[in-house]
Amino acid sequence: MAISKLTKKQLVVLENVFAAEIEHRLPFQSKARICADLERQDYLQPYTRELSFSNGLPSMTVTGYALTHAGRYAYCSQCAIVDDAEGVQ
Numbered sequence: 719m720a721i722s723k724l725t726k727k728q729l730v731v732l733e734n735v736f737a738a739e740i741e742h743r744l745p746f747q748s749k750a751r752i753c754a755d756l757e758r759q760d761y762l763q764p765y766t767r768e769l770s771f772s773n774g775l776p777s778m779t780v781t782g783y784a785l786t787h788a789g790r791y792a793y794c795s796q797c798a799i800v801d802d803a804e805g806v807q
Contacts, residue, residue, distance in 0.1 A: 724796060727752055728761075732793040735762060735785050745782025753783055761789035 724732070731753060735746040745765040756762045765784035770777040785793065 724792060728756060729793065729796055731756060732761060732785065732789055735783055736790070736793055738782075739784060744780045745784060747780070747782040756789070757783070760786055761792055762786065 731748070731750075738744070738746045745767055753762060757764070762783045763786050764781065766779060766781045768777055768779055
């Protein structure tokens with residue numbers, strides 16, 4: 719799959735999903751059309767996380783988005799382009 723040029727809005731969404739993943743937060747949740755578009759382009763995938771509690775409360779299911787390998791590659795490769803343009807090594 720060839721990586722297409724992403725818009726700034728698409729990069730912001732991928733960045734938010736990436737940040738949620740590496741910070742071990744709940745899945746990125748959004749009902750925005752841009753997320754559905756990125757899912758159709760195979761950059762995002764639905765992700766469900768089951769939370770259970772030790773104090774007797776019932777478990778909770780949280781649904782959101784996670785990056786696919788293509789989404790991770792697209793986001794990280796765009797970061798390299800920005801860094802090169804700014805002269806960051």
